[in-house]
Amino acid sequence: xxxxxxxxxxxxxxxxxxxxxxxxxxxxxxxxxxxxxxxxxxxxxxxxxxxxxxxxxxxxxxxxxxxxxxxxxxxxxxxxxxxxxxxxxxxxxxxxxxxxxxxxxxxxxxxxxxxxxxxxxxxxxxxxxxxxxxxxxxxxxxxxxxxxxxxxxxxxxxxxxxxxxxxxxxxxxxxxxxxxxxxxxxxxxxxxxxxxxxxxxxxxxxxxxxxxxxxxxxxxxxxxxxxxxxxxxxxxxxxxxxxxxxxxxxxxxxxxxxxxxxxxxxxxxxxxxxxxxxxx
Amino acid sequence: xxxxxxxxxxxxxxxxxxxxxxxxxxxxxxxxxxxxxxxxxxxxxxxxxxxxxxxxxxxxxxxxxxxxxxxxxxxxxxxxxxxxxxxxxx
Numbered sequence: 001x002x003x004x005x006x007x008x009x010x011x012x013x014x015x016x017x018x019x020x021x022x023x024x025x026x027x028x029x030x031x032x033x034x035x036x037x038x039x040x041x042x043x044x045x046x047x048x049x050x051x052x053x054x055x056x057x058x059x060x061x062x063x064x065x066x067x068x069x070x071x072x073x074x075x076x077x078x079x080x081x082x083x084x085x086x087x088x089x090x091x092x093x094x095x096x097x098x099x100x101x102x103x104x105x106x107x108x109x110x111x112x113x114x115x116x117x118x119x120x121x122x123x124x125x126x127x128x129x130x131x132x133x134x135x136x137x138x139x140x141x142x143x144x145x146x147x148x149x150x151x152x153x154x155x156x157x158x159x160x161x162x163x164x165x166x167x168x169x170x171x172x173x174x175x176x177x178x179x180x181x182x183x184x185x186x187x188x189x190x191x192x193x194x195x196x197x198x199x200x201x202x203x204x205x206x207x208x209x210x211x212x213x214x215x216x217x218x219x220x221x222x223x224x225x226x227x228x229x230x231x232x233x234x235x236x237x238x239x240x241x242x243x244x245x246x247x248x249x250x251x252x253x254x255x256x257x258x259x260x261x262x263x264x265x266x267x268x269x270x271x272x273x274x275x276x277x278x279x280x
Numbered sequence: 281x282x283x284x285x286x287x288x289x290x291x292x293x294x295x296x297x298x299x300x301x302x303x304x305x306x307x308x309x310x311x312x313x314x315x316x317x318x319x320x321x322x323x324x325x326x327x328x329x330x331x332x333x334x335x336x337x338x339x340x341x342x343x344x345x346x347x348x349x350x351x352x353x354x355x356x357x358x359x360x361x362x363x364x365x366x367x368x369x370x
Contacts, residue, residue, distance in 0.1 A: 059367075061330075061337035141343060149343065 047073045049125065051083060053095065054135040055145055064142070066133065067092075073125065080134065081109055081120040096145040104261060107196030111146050112138055117198040117259040137201040139210065152210060153197050156218040160241065162225060165233040183229035190224035190269060192262050193217065199256035199266050205249045213249035214241065216256035216266030223269040226276065235280070242277055250274075289338060296345050297323055303352045311359035315352070318362050 056064035140148035200215035
C-alpha cells in the first residue's frame with residue numbers, strides 16, 4: 001500500500017512542475033495578471049469548461065446557490081484545486097475553500113466533485129464540455145461556500161483515544177518499544193489515513209446518525225490502535241466501541257472504500273473490529 | 281415574541297441566551313455587564329433582522345453562538361469585546 005502511494009506522488013510531480021511554477025507566485029495577490037500574460041501565448045480562448053460551485057455567504061444569508069464560472073482549461077492546471085485557485089485569483093476573490101499542501105497529503109481540500117467525495121488537489125478536471133459541479137462534503141454543516149464544520153468529526157476521532165496506552169513500562173526503560181516487521185505490517189492500510197473526512201461523509205449511515213455513529217474514519221483509527229501490538233489496552237478499546245450505535249450502524253455499504261482518496265478500505269477495518277468483537 | 285407555543289428552534293435560541301447570561305455571572309462584575317450588553321444587543325439585532333423562516337442561517341448562528349459560549353465558559357476567559365465593522369461597498 002505504501003509503495004503505491006509513493007509511486008503516485010513521484011509520478012505527478014515532474015509533469016506539474018511547469019504549472020506549479022506559474023501558480024505559486026500567483027497566489028492571492030494581483031500578480032495573477034503576470035501569470036496570465038505568460039500563459040496566454042497559446043491560441044484563442046478555446047476549451048472552456050463551466051464549473052458550478054456551491055455558494056452560501058453567512059454575511060448575506062439567503063438560499064445557497066450554484067454559481068457558474070467558465071475556465072479556459074489551456075490556462076489552468078490539471079486538478080480541480082488549480083481551477084478553484086484560478087477562479088479565486090482572477091474571477092471571484094470571495095470564493096472560500098480550504099486548501100494547504102496541494103499534493104493530497106493534508107486532507108484540507110476534501111469536497112464533493114461531480115457527486116463523488118475526493119480531494120480537489122488529486123481530482124483531475126474531466127476533459128470535455130460537461131459542467132463540473134463542486135459542492136461541500138455532503139450532510140455537513142456549511143460555514144461558508146465550500147468550508148464545512150468538522151468539529152463533530154474531530155471529536156469522534158478524539159473519543160477513540162488515538163494514542164498508545166500501556167499498562168507496563170517498556171521492556172528496556174528509556175528505549176523504544178520494539179515491534180516486529182510482521183506486527184508493523186498489520187498497521188499498513190490504516191496509518192496512512194489523513195482524516196480528510198471523505199469516507200465518513202460518503203457513508204449514508206453516517207448521514208442519518210452523525211452524532212451517535214463514529215463513522216468509517218474514526219473506526220479505521222480505532223482499528224489501527226486495536227491492532228497495534230505495542231498497545232496494551234486492546235480489550236478496553238474494544239469494549240468502548242462495542243455499542244449498538246458507535247460500531248454497529250455500519251451495514252457494510254462500503255461507500256467509504258470507494259470515496260477514500262488514499263485508496264484505503266475503512267469497511268474492511270470495521271469488519272475486522274466486528275470479528276474481534278465476536279470472538280473476544 | 282409573545283407566541284403562545286415556542287418552536288424548537290426558538291427554545292434553542294432562548295436557552296443559548298440563558299447560557300450566555302449564566303456564563304456572564306461567573307465573571308468579574310465589570311466584564312459581566314459588558315458581556316450582557318454585547319450578548320443582548322446581538323440577540324435583539326438578529327431577532328429583528330433575520331427572517332423567522334431562514335432556518336439555515338439561524339442554525340448557523342446557533343452553532344456559532346454555542347462555540348463562543350463554550351469558549352466563554354472556560355475560567356481562563358475573562359471578558360468579551362466587540363468591534364463594529366462597517367462593510368464598504370466596493
